[in-house]
Amino acid sequence: MSAVALRGVRFAYGEGAFALDLPEWTVAVGSRVGVVGPSGCGKSTLLGLISGTLTPDAGTVQVGGAALHDMSERARRAWRLRHVGFVFQDFPLVDYLDVLDNVLLPFRLDATLALDDAARARGVALLDELGLGAYRSRSPFHLSQGERQRVAIARALVTQPSIVLADEPTTGLDAARADDVMALLDALVRDRGTTLVMVTHDLRMQDRFDAVLTLGVRP
Amino acid sequence: MIPLRHALYLARRSLSANAGRTIVLVIGLAVALFLPAFTATLGQLAQGRLLSRAEATPILVGHAGNEFDLVMSSLFFRGGVRDTVPFAEAETLQAKRYGVVVPLFVRYTAGGAPVVGTSVEYFDARHLTLAKGRRFATLGEAVVGASVARAANLGPGDAIRTDATNLYDLSGAYPLLLRVAGVLAPTGGPDDDAILVDVKTTWAVEGLLHGHAPVTKKDSVVATDENMEASLSIFMFTEITPESLPTFHLHGTSADWPLTGVLIFPKDDRARDQALGDLAVDTVNQGVRPVAVVRAILDVVLRVQELLAVGGVLVVVSTLAFVGLVLSLSVRLRRDEITLLRRMGAGRGTIAVILGTELGVIALASALLAFGGNGAAARALGWWIGI
Structure with missing residues (x-):
């Protein structure tokens, strides 16, 4: 079974506006896939379709066996919290929560995710694994940019998602730091057998992916 | 969610x-x-x-005039009345047997607290109980309200002097030392802030009833075989003690002495209506129902x-x-x-x-x-x- 399967997908931001067309695209379970292309080609739109924040005008979107195109918005939100981990470009954290609470934040947003001892233990273990075990009670204010990135990555993985969607996490980083972030993500998803779909226009990263989807701007 | x-x-x-x-x-x-x-x-x-105090006071009698001043003075011991009624009026009302008649004379203060001249019937009519000591029994004795006792740290056996009202009038009344006989239990009303004395004690503060050293011809400005008029040099007692008490005396008759108000606690509704009816035709004095006055306020x-x-x-x-x-x-x-x-x-x-x-x-x-x-x-x- 594919981790992601899009068939005959079409999405447009209004009449005559930009459109994303994907006749067929699949991602194997546990693979690391890059989505590249120039600005405005629809990379983030594709992540929106995979995560269920956007619904296609036409076609089907299957992720981890769930038919997102058939689900209500409420069902997609609940599914997203349970099955999708997000890594955003600017690694945003909630400043009034400490590091561990930031990692456990997904559990506080929906009643279907139980914030039990196992979840807390998982959060602590992730922070330990990322070298942030001593920082769990710290405010994000006191973290370096690299430490904030690792906290955001731990948050994406704490719910044990079947797929991690990363939206240009290395943009704006120097080469060394971008390599660090990529290596970290790579290792974490590989160890857990998690599928990774990463949008990037950093061509240096292409060698790290099992497959690359290149999107172009429609004429 | x-x-x-x-x-x-x-x-x-x-x-x-x-x-x-x-x-x-x-x-x-x-x-x-x-x-x-x-x-x-x-x-x-x-x-x-305000209403509970007024409702507990069925009839108030005072000199015809401002009924608001009369109620504030007689029920809440605030402000004062310009004109008084003679003590004879209280005796007349008593003789008509409407019920319990309580005289009031409220004009002076002691330590800032109003000194309320009244009779012992006031305690029963207001359902006042004593936390310490006993009621006043003789001239110069006082029962202090709970708040006054707390503020001035007063108890039975202590003393408090009335406030001077005429510091530069040497011929006027002098402050009088009041002996505390008892302390009222808290009431949550104006009695907590008052000092209750016999009405004659307030007349003593007024100067109508006084005691002084024996007057000799040397101290008098006018002397005949029958009468002597003492000069201002005579020593006036400002404290009523067992020794000075016999010297206290009045000039004139008690019937003329002033009251600022008279409370009537009628024995029944008929007596109340009778009293109000009689007072309605009185051209000198007025009888008011405090509850009506308080509602107007x-x-x-x-x-x-x-x-x-x-x-x-x-x-x-x-x-x-x-x-x-x-x-x-x-x-x-x-x-x-x-x-x-x-x-x-x-x-x-x-x-x-x-x-x-x-x-x-x-x-x-x-x-x-x-x-x-x-x-x-x-x-x-x-x-x-x-x-």
Whole structure:
């Protein structure tokens, strides 16, 4: 079974506006896939379709066996919290929560995710694994940019998602730091057998992916 | 949907992380809630106490004139009356057997507290009990109210001097030392702030009843075989002791001595109606039903209170506008956080619950502060206003 399967997908931001067309695209379970292309080609739109924040005008979107195109918005939100981990470009954290609470934040947003001892233990273990075990009670204010990135990555993985969607996490980083972030993500998803779909226009990263989807701007 | 305990947790963390903003919001909202609530509470408290005192006083007799002054002086020991009624009027009312007749003479103070000249019947008519000591029995003895006793640390055996009213009038009455015979149990009314004495004691303070050293021809300015008029050099007693008591005497007849008011506690409704009917045709004195007078006063107070309520509403509206502005700015400042939560999977309802819970906690804290403060302030001021 594919981790992601899009068939005959079409999405447009209004009449005559930009459109994303994907006749067929699949991602194997546990693979690391890059989505590249120039600005405005629809990379983030594709992540929106995979995560269920956007619904296609036409076609089907299957992720981890769930038919997102058939689900209500409420069902997609609940599914997203349970099955999708997000890594955003600017690694945003909630400043009034400490590091561990930031990692456990997904559990506080929906009643279907139980914030039990196992979840807390998982959060602590992730922070330990990322070298942030001593920082769990710290405010994000006191973290370096690299430490904030690792906290955001731990948050994406704490719910044990079947797929991690990363939206240009290395943009704006120097080469060394971008390599660090990529290596970290790579290792974490590989160890857990998690599928990774990463949008990037950093061509240096292409060698790290099992497959690359290149999107172009429609004429 | 987000569980309430998680929303409360996030609210607590957010509010404590922004403690300064939270405190400003809570205090601002609490003040806005407190002011109109306190005005209303204080109004109700004052109305309740004024009315209960008035209802406990069926008939009040005084010289014809301002009935408001008469009620304030005789029931609440505030202000004073211009004209007095002679003691003979009280004797006349007593002779008509309407019920219990209690004379009042309220003109002087001791340590700032009103000295209420009355008779021992006052204690039973007002259902007053003693916390310490006994009732006054002789000239110069006093029973002090609970608040007066507490403020001046007075108890049986102590003494308090009446306040001088004529410091530069050497021919006038002198302050009189009052011996404390007893202390009233707290009543929650004006008696707590009063000093009760026999009416003759207040006449002594007035100078109508006095004691002095024996007058010899040497001290007199006019002397005949039958009469002597003492000069101002004669020594006037300012304390009534067993030794000086026999020298206290009156000039004139007690029937002419002044009372500021007379309370009547009728034995039944018929006696009440009879007394009011008789007093209605009296051209010199007036008989009033204090409850009617107090209601007339309260009508004025209620109008003022309505004006204050309008002011309170304006304060609430302006404060809510201020709180709304702060919250909208706060939401804009938290746009990144809200965007993050939305992208992670939180719906609009979840975001609304998170922000609403914060607002609810602020509102609850403000309400607790406002209404808790209102209760405490009402208790404190209720005691302070002494009605």
